[in-house]
Amino acid sequence: MSNQLEHQISLNRHHRALELDKVLHMLSKEAPCEDCAMLAEALIPSTDLGEARLLLQETSDAHMLIGRFGSPSFGGMKNVNGSLARAEAGGALSMRELLDIAEDLRVIRSLTEWRERCAGIETCLDDRFNALFPNKYLESRITSCILSADEMADTASPALHDIRRKIRAASSKVREQLDKMIRSPAYQRYLQDPIVTIRGDRFVVPVKAEHRGEVPGLVHDTSSSGATVFVEPISVVEANNQVRMLKSREDAEIERILFELSSEAGSFGQSIRRSYAIAMDLGLVFAKARLGYKMKAGIPLLSDDGVIDLKRARHPLIPADHVVPIDVHLGNGFDTLVITGPNTGGKTVTLKTVGLLTLMAMCGLMIPVADGSRVSVFGHVLADIGDEQSIEQSLSTFSAHMTNIIRIVDEADPHSLVLLDELGAGTDPIEGAALAMAILEHLREKGAHIAATTHYAELKEYALQTNGVENGSCEFDVKTLRPTYRLLIGVPGRSNAFAISERLGMPESIVGRARTMVSGDSTRFEDVVQKLEQSRQAMEERQKEAEALRIAAERAAKEANERLERVQRERDREIERAREKARAIVGQARRQSELLLSELEDIRRQKDGEDFHQKLKEAKSSVGGKLRAMEEAADPVQRRKNEPYELPRALKIGDAVIIADLGTKGQVISLPDSKGNVGVQAGMMKTRVPLKNLRLDTSPKKPNRSNTRRVSKAPSRAEAKVTTEIDLRGMASDEAILELDRFIDEAVLTGIDQLTIVHGKGTGVLRAAVQKYLKGHPSIKTFRLGVYGEGEDGVTIAELK
Incomplete structure (x- = not known):
């Protein structure tokens, strides 16, 4: 144990x-x-x-x-x-x-x-x-009975509800008696204040001490000054006793309820x-x-093969605005990492980051790393980090470290991660470096995975010459004399002592003398490290340039893809709009065709009438116009581009013109207004067209024998065919209004007094549109719905002025 x-x-x-x-x-x-x-x-x-x-x-x-x-x-x-x-x-x-x-x-x-x-x-x-x-049963049972830590609900039991009802009644009775007393002139002069209060769960009144004998009763309390005594009048003693007994019963019932609830909770x-x-x-x-x-942590991949691969790892205890992410790996290609570099360069933080994130993952905690990071589960995570000098044990820094490392050496096995900070420091450099190498060799023989920091050049050489051992360094910017806190694996670090001293102002003669005192082997080694560092920096610059080019290429490809997607989406929207328009055109053509068939059927039924030939002529004209409208609607074309054109003369009413962007012929019915828009009638349609969009029609005119309104001689009223009824059933509202307008104009010309407008009953939409139009027409005097025998609500009878 x-x-x-x-x-x-x-x-x-x-x-x-x-x-x-x-x-x-x-x-x-x-x-x-x-x-x-x-x-x-x-x-x-x-x-x-x-x-x-x-x-x-x-x-x-x-x-x-x-x-x-x-x-x-x-x-x-x-x-x-x-x-x-x-x-x-x-x-x-x-x-x-x-x-x-x-x-x-x-x-x-x-x-x-x-x-x-x-x-x-x-x-x-x-x-x-x-x-x-x-x-839910026990929860509701408790919360319905207990309102707070000091209050039981009246509804906790029927008995408690009954007891409290009686307490309220008895208390009210006592208060009524005492209220009468304090309001009584006979007692008011004896009272300190005309109030009823409670002392010891009994209702009392405050009586002046000098009049104590004037109010018979029991004294329950005295004020701190002694000027007031609280007296329970003899007349309410029995009532107070009853209240007290009821309260005792209440307490007993509450205890019973608590015992019952406790028993249920225990079950x-x-x-x-x-x-x-x-x-x-x-x-x-x-x-x-x-x-x-x-x-802002992530989930690493977990294994037990000793491989650690941390990407953009951050120490969780360093503030986010100060921490520098590092990339560190161990166990894949090498089992020992020797980290070198100047003081305050981040070596110790690197060790702690590796060990702490490993322990966090083993605890089931997310760790602050980038996606794709990997952590291994170890049997032991052993660390010798920081100054563990013990004054009580009279141990030096070196002795304290060695005591801890001895324990680590004893505990280490193939499933251990060992983290050693400043290995071999605190003693003679030669002996310390040799001892450090021996410790690393022994731990490697035991199969442990190791990360160690050091300043010794001998350990850098050891890492270069030994398979399975890799150098790492914490980068230092000599120009700014500041560490970058970046970890570079595969590159031994430099102490930079001479460079730092020069930058700080150390005389060059002293620094030069120091350089001559360094052994030739050390100088050559540092030169090799410096060349490696320069090559690494140059390679990093090229890598940054390549990365920038790659990012630019990816951005350009992304923008091109986005433009292509926008074009495709716009194309799809245009196709959908064209389909919607086509469906609308087809629907309109279908309605027009159904209307034409209905009109032809009406004409066929009236072929034996006297005015059959006149109606046939009018129907041919109407059908021809509607067919042309259907053809134009069913085969829409792009509007023609306006070409430079100047009218040979000013337009006059009655001029034949061509609407340039539509290629449609029409006739001028009003001269240009202040905005330059000309009134034009194209077939049955009246519209306003910009003057610049009109061309004078110079083509020879053909006599139109089918339209009696366009002959050179206007028919007299006697010669005109009189029609007093128009049937608008089956038409859309706007189309019916156009037909009605034409019909009213013809009726005015022929001198008709009354018109019958057949619009049908249906939903009432067409009837409402017709009556709204008649209400504002200048030629209509009055109008009404038809009566029995005239078509009732299906027709409107209009009287002309």
Whole structure:
């Protein structure tokens, strides 16, 4: 047992060195309640790959659910296990304890309902949600009986309701008696204030101390000054006694109800405890997900092969506006990474980032890395980081580090990740470098994966010459004397001591002398490192240029694709508009054809009439015009472009003209207005056309024998065929109005006094349009609907002026 405790303490020391405890404290702040926060603080990284993957998958599923449906509410939950144990043992719980149980049941029910609203999405958390046991019966039973921690509802039981009703009646009776007393002139001079108050659950009145004997009764209290005594008048003592007895019965009934509710809560104790534990586990999972959102973290790939590949990794404890993302990998091609570079360059932060993110993933936490990052599960994550000098043990910095490293060497195995900061520092450089290389060789022999920081050039050479060991360096900008905090793997770092000293103003003679004192081998090695650094920088510049060109090419390709998609969408919209227009044209042509067939059928039925030939002539003219209109509608063409043209003379009323953009012939019926628009009649249509859009028609005119209104000699009234009825049935409203207008004009010319307009009953739309037009026509005197024998509501009779 003691060995296990020592091992746990040792692990906790390594975890604290990597600051896992600080991350877990951040996690506890996201926990919904105290018990859940304690679970967060006590998290231990899992060393089993299957378990770690499950923990991480739970966090991933919770992260997804929060993103789609929001976070479930765990607020208000309290640990009621102690109360439930007492209730199971037969004890009575307080109203506060019962309300806490009801609140836990409410949260459990709300969690179940929240998961039901997320139906259709399967997650690895479903088994836990399904294991929750909501108890609406007990929850409602408690909340309906108990209003607050100090108040039981009247409806908790019929007996309690009856007792409280009696208490209110008895209290009211006492107050009425005392109210009469304080309003009585005989007693008012003895009272300090004309009020009724309560002392010891009994109604009393405040009496002046000097008149105590004037008000017979029992004294229950005295004011702090002694000037007032609170007297229960003898007349209400019995009534107060009754109230007191009723209150005792009330307290007994409340105790009985509490005992009954406690007994019911105890009967469900096991299921409530189990649901509470599950809710705490779920609360911890969703706390991990919320922390992931705050860190802008991702889900890494997990394995147990020792491979770590972190992309744009950020230390979670460094503020987001200060942290510099790094790329670091280990275990793929090499098992040991030796990181060098100047002080404050980010070496220690790199070590902590690797170790901390590994531990976080093993705890099921999301880690702040880019997509595609990979982390391995280790049996041990061992770290010697920072100054662990112990004054109490009289240990030097070197001794403290060596003591810790000795423990690490003993614990390390093939499933260990070992992180060593400033390996071999604090002693003679030659001996320290040799000791550091020996430690690395021993740990590698044990199969551990290692990341170590150092200043020793010997370790850089060791990494260059040894298979499976790789150099890494934290970049430093000598021009600005500032670290960039970028980690470069495959390149040994330079101390830059001479360059930094020169930049700071150290005399060149001193720096030059120092350079001559460095061994030739060291100088050559530093020169090689410098050339490598220069080559790397040049290669990075070329890579940046290539990346910029690639991004520009991708942007251009994206813009071209977007333009193509816009053109295709516009083409599709134009095709759809053309289809809609075609459907409208076909529908209009169909209606016109049906109307023509109806008119032809009417003419056929009237072939034996005296005016058959006249009607036939008129029908041919009308049919011809409508057929031409149908042809134009069914075969629409683009409007013609206007060509430069000047009228040979000013237009006159009656001139034959051509509407240029339509190619339609017409006749001028009014001269240009102030806007330059000319009134033109084209067939049956009257419209206004811009003057520049008109061409004078110089083609020879052919006599039109089919239209009696266009002959050179106007017919007399005696010669004109008199028609007093027009049938508008089957026409659209606008078409019917045009026909009606023409019919009224002809009637005025022939001197007709009364017209019959047949519009049918139908929906009444055509009738309304006709009557609205007649109401504003200058030639119509009055109009009315037809009566029996005239067509009733299907016709309108109009009288001309």
